Amino acid sequence: MRTEHTSRLTVDNNQFVICDADADEDLVLPASxxxxxVAHDVGVAMFVSVISGGYDGQVNVTTVAYGDExxxxxxxxxxxxxxxxxATGLIVGELMEGGLIPLVEGGGDYRLRVSARGRDLAAARDLEDDDEVDIDRVVEDFLIEAWPSPPAPMRVLRADSRLSRPDERVELTANERMLEGAAMAACVAIGRDIDREVGARTLSGATSRVDVEASLVGKRSRYFKLFAHLHGWWGASSPGGELAVGGQFWLRRRDDRPEHAIMGSRxxxxxxxxxxxxxxxxHxxxxxxxLCPADGVARPTWGDLVPVFSQPTRLTFDLVEGGSGDNARTTAVRVTHEGVPREWEQDLxxxxxxxxxxxxxxxxxxxxx
Incomplete structure (x- = not known):
């Protein structure tokens, strides 16, 4: 028995999702x-995220249901x-709305095999100037296969793309490793305060402003895209996902990302x-x-999140291009983070x-x- 469907989906914040056919039902998943x-919360989750190389745009998706592996x-x-x-079956769809593709009918235990190609090309294309990109050209393909199977641990069967090997991306210098270690420790300290764990600092309510500057090698227009979408995170955005005043996006916590400790452990x-x-x-x-779950919520979802502070902080990136030609182009970047707890100033x-x-x-x- 084989059932196949092919369509195009619009990805949002580098992802599309696999979820229960009934939007009110959660999925049960093992540790990853x-x-x-592939990313998901352990235990009970609203959906499984399939991570694309491109931040937004369209991808080709084929779903196939089998009777056996x-x-x-x-x-x-x-x-x-x-x-x-x-509980009721599985569908593949866009993060915020629309684009649903059937996968399997009927509740039960299934094995999913997610295959991808073209993610490196899509990731590189995100850094191109807008007028250099053929936005109508789809460069990413995904195959989602499913069949009945008892629960088993997650398996990585193939990891040939550059995106799949983050530890091999860049050899860090001793100073870079030191900075990374200090930054991760700062994230843990902030997260401990949010969780109100043993050793947490008492926040006085006083706020501060953080300013950090650096000169980076590369074109300003490409760095603008990285900082506008806060590279290195993943999450969701308001419908459409386009960069526009009033648009929103949410950075979601993942256990396998050390810097996400900055959100706390809940x-x-x-x-x-x-x-x-x-x-x-x-600019x-x-x-x-x-945001963190309200106290007393046993199985929190996005709807159970409440602000940690009464007012949001403000984050600004200012970019100035310099250099003496295309071969020596640099970008001066200034980060300003205002309204942060004074106790977190040095950490940030x-x-x-x-x-x-x-x-x-x-x-x-x-x-x-």
Whole structure:
């Protein structure tokens, strides 16, 4: 028995989703190992995220349901399997709305095999100037296969793309490793305060402003895209997902990302951002609001999140292009984070210094000027 469907989906914040056919039903999932293709909360989750290389735009998706395990297909760069239990069946769809593709009918235990190709090309294309990109050309393909199967651990069957091997991206210098370690420690300290754990600092209510600057090698227009969407995070955005004043996006916590400790350790913790000012490619400002589950909620979802502070903080990136020609182009970037707890000032100085250095590494990996 084989049922196949093919369609195009619009990805949002580097993802589309697999969920129960009944939107009110959650999925039950085992623990996951770190990988770049499939992500989900452990235990009970609203959906499984399939991670694309492109931040937005369209991808080709084929779903196939089998009666038994199919052979592993060739010509795919990344392949991950995960088990899932659903109540009514499974569908594949867009993160916020529309674009539903059937996968399997009927509740039960299933094995999912997610295969992808073209993610590296899509990720590199995100850093191109807008007028250099053929936005109508779809470069990413995904195959979602499913069959009845008892629960089993997640497996990474193939990891041939550059995105699937983050540890191999760039060899860090001793100073870069030191900065990364300090930034991760700062994230843990902030998260401990949010969780109100033993050792947490008492926040006085006084606020401060953080300013960090760096000169980065590369074109301003490409760095603008990285910072406008806060590279290195993943999440959801308001319908459409386009960069526009008033648009929102949410940075979601993942256990396998050390820097996400900055949100605290509670399930469903998030950071909500709203774009306030946009002047391409020199300036973008947004709110940054820490969210955590309300006290007493046993199985929190996004709807159970409440702000940690009464007012959101404000995050601004200003970019000035310099250099003496295309071969020596640099971009001066200034990060300003206002309204943050005074006790977190030094932690955030270290964190944003790390994010600036990390942006230069991401740029070097994805684009050759």
């Amino acid at each position: 190992e770190a990988n770049s293709l 199919p052979p592993l297909m060739r010509n795919w760069e990344d392949v991950v399997e995960v088990s899932v239990r659903c 399930s469903a913790a998030s950071i909500e951002c709203t774009w306030l000012e946009i002047r391409r490619p020199s 973008v400002a947004m709110t940054w609001s820490w 100085v270290v964190y944003w210094a790390y994010k600036l250095a990390d942006a230069e590494r991401v740029y070097a990996l994805n684009y050759r000027d």
